[in-house]
Amino acid sequence: QVQLVESGGGLVQAGGSLRLSCAASGIIFGLSTMDWYRQVPGKQRELVATIARNDNTNYADSVKGRFTISRDNAKNTVYLQMNSLKPEDTAVYYCHVPRSWSLRDDYWGQGTQVTVSS
Secondary structure, eight states: OOEEEEEOEEEETOOOOOEEEEEEESGGGGGOOOEEEEEEEEEEEEEEEEEOOTTOOOEEETTTTTEEEOOOTTTEEEEEESSSGGGGGOEEEEEEEEOBBTTOOOOOOOOOEEEOOO
């Protein structure tokens, strides 16, 4: 059974930092691409950052230079370090693992709320 459990969200002032964590189980973590998405009510879910199994990373233009995605394969955990937060970063953040040769379906975590006050 695949489980993705996020933690680390909360309320922070603009300019502050938060680190999100996503603990994965039920997948071959070290061979999996992992993503972070975010969603604001009434809008589509947006891809924020991706880390491949070879540690290659990609970011949405809106977060480049402020957010860093990383992984710890020994802990089956992916992180999203968010610095210089802005009110427009306010959203529910979701951990995601896409389908692959080793995973028939994609899976989502339950989400963690990040609120940035101005």
